[in-house]
Amino acid sequence: MEKRLRIAAALVLAGLLVELMTLFWSHPTSFLFFLILGGSLIVLGVLVYLLSLLKWTALRALDASRE
Amino acid sequence: MGPLTFAVTGLVVLGAFSALVLMTRPAVVHVMLGRAFAFAALFILPLFALTLGVADHVERSKTTEFCLSCHVMEPYGKSLLVDDRSLIPAVHYQNHLVPADKTCFTCHTDYTMYGDVTAKLRGLRHVYVNYIGGAPKKIALYTPYNNRECLHCHLGSRSFEEGATHTLEEGSMAAIKTNRLSCMSSGCHESTHNVAALGDATLWKEPGK
Numbered sequence: 477m478e479k480r481l482r483i484a485a486a487l488v489l490a491g492l493l494v495e496l497m498t499l500f501w502s503h504p505t506s507f508l509f510f511l512i513l514g515g516s517l518i519v520l521g522v523l524v525y526l527l528s529l530l531k532w533t534a535l536r537a538l539d540a541s542r543e
Numbered sequence: 544m545g546p547l548t549f550a551v552t553g554l555v556v557l558g559a560f561s562a563l564v565l566m567t568r569p570a571v572v573h574v575m576l577g578r579a580f581a582f583a584a585l586f587i588l589p590l591f592a593l594t595l596g597v598a599d600h601v602e603r604s605k606t607t608e609f610c611l612s613c614h615v616m617e618p619y620g621k622s623l624l625v626d627d628r629s630l631i632p633a634v635h636y637q638n639h640l641v642p643a644d645k646t647c648f649t650c651h652t653d654y655t656m657y658g659d660v661t662a663k664l665r666g667l668r669h670v671y672v673n674y675i676g677g678a679p680k681k682i683a684l685y686t687p688y689n690n691r692e693c694l695h696c697h698l699g700s701r702s703f704e705e706g707a708t709h710t711l712e713e714g715s716m717a718a719i720k721t722n723r724l725s726c727m728s729s730g731c732h733e734s735t736h737n738v739a740a741l742g743d744a745t746l747w748k749e750p751g752k
Contacts, residue, residue, distance in 0.1 A: 481565060485562040485566035488584075489559055499596070502606065504604070504669075522586055525581070
């Protein structure tokens with residue numbers, strides 16, 4: 477789980493940094509960067525995190541059934 | 544920096560810091576509080592920052608500075624400064640008859656239920672055309688300018704309702720209000736962005752710019 481969390485955090489961090497840069501740039505291109513690059517990285521990070529949560533929950537349920 | 548940009552910046556910095564903590568110390572999730580922190584840092588904060596970011600970008604895309612940041616729009620920005628009282632955009636901009644910081648958007652949005660959304664979708668199309676297809680030599684509106692956009696402000700105002708030319712012929716006022724007679728008709732207010740004649744025009748120097 478820790479490895480997936482690390483990946484998710486890195487993706488979210490990268491997406492937020494892209495968002496931060498575009499916040500101080502008033503140009504149509506900045507909106508595209510924000511939405512396409514920043515948005516994709518953030519959404520991907522959140523999805524990786526949710527996936528790791530699901531896997532972790534499934535593993536815990538498996539352990540509990542074994543006990 | 545506007546209050547929304549300030550709030551988004553704060554949220555993004557907080558989210559980035561939290562993500563950095565999780566990236567360097569993922570073991571915090573072995574305790575209950577750490578799991579709650581991870582949920583906030585990797586789900587709530589980023590999605591909230593993204594949503595507010597979209598709102599901030601959309602709000603910023605309404606500014607005159609934003610519209611004129613594209614090279615293709617430069618002559619239109621210049622036409623706002625022409626020293627000629629017959630030019631509708633110049634008179635509106637120079638006398639602050641429309642908010643100076645949202646000049647383009649005020650006149651070029653549709654005053655309908657989804658007008659702002661439509662205007663922004665058109666904006667995305669403009670970006671696409673500008674980068675992929677190349678801007679056309681002659682820029683034109685998609686549809687004829689609707690009187691509704693003028694009447695959004697002018698309807699009920701004394702100068703419009705009692706204007707001699709508006710009431711000169713019987714039925715002309717009704718025709719204007721129902722968009723059957725365009726405000727931009729020949730002999731009325733047909734002088735808009737006269738970009739072709741900008742070379743000979745005298746420009747007004749904005750104070751402080």
